[in-house]
Amino acid sequence: MNSGKESPGFSRGRGFNRKHPQWTVFRMLLDMKLNYKEDKEGKASWNCDCTLSGTREILEFMAMDIEKSIKYMESNGGYCDCEVMMNVVQEAMSVVQED
Numbered sequence: 800m801n802s803g804k805e806s807p808g809f810s811r812g813r814g815f816n817r818k819h820p821q822w823t824v825f826r827m828l829l830d831m832k833l834n835y836k837e838d839k840e841g842k843a844s845w846n847c848d849c850t851l852s853g854t855r856e857i858l859e860f861m862a863m864d865i866e867k868s869i870k871y872m873e874s875n876g877g878y879c880d881c882e883v884m885m886n887v888v889q890e891a892m893s894v895v896q897e898d
């Protein structure tokens with residue numbers, strides 16, 4: 800019997816980089832974590848505790864190599880969950896979309 804624990808489509812134990820195909824999944828999950836919203840005056844707010852705890856949780860869920868991915872996030876200016884979203888994920892996706 801198969802344990803069935805592998806999620807199809809996720810390559811286990813790999814770190815993120817600019818070309819990674821799962822950025823959309825990662826962004827969706829991080830988006831839910833951050834819960835970004837704007838009030839009537841256009842003032843933005845989101846849930847970020849200034850750590851990478853949400854990022855780590857998602858990486859674990861996606862069976863990514865956490866330390867490798869975190870290193871990539873940090874070297875691209877993502878030192879907390881909201882910075883990962885703004886500096887890393889959106890950058891990476893704008894690169895991927897150029898084709």
Ligand SMILES: [Zn+2]
Pocket residue numbers: 847848849850879880881882
């Ligand atoms: Zn933050």
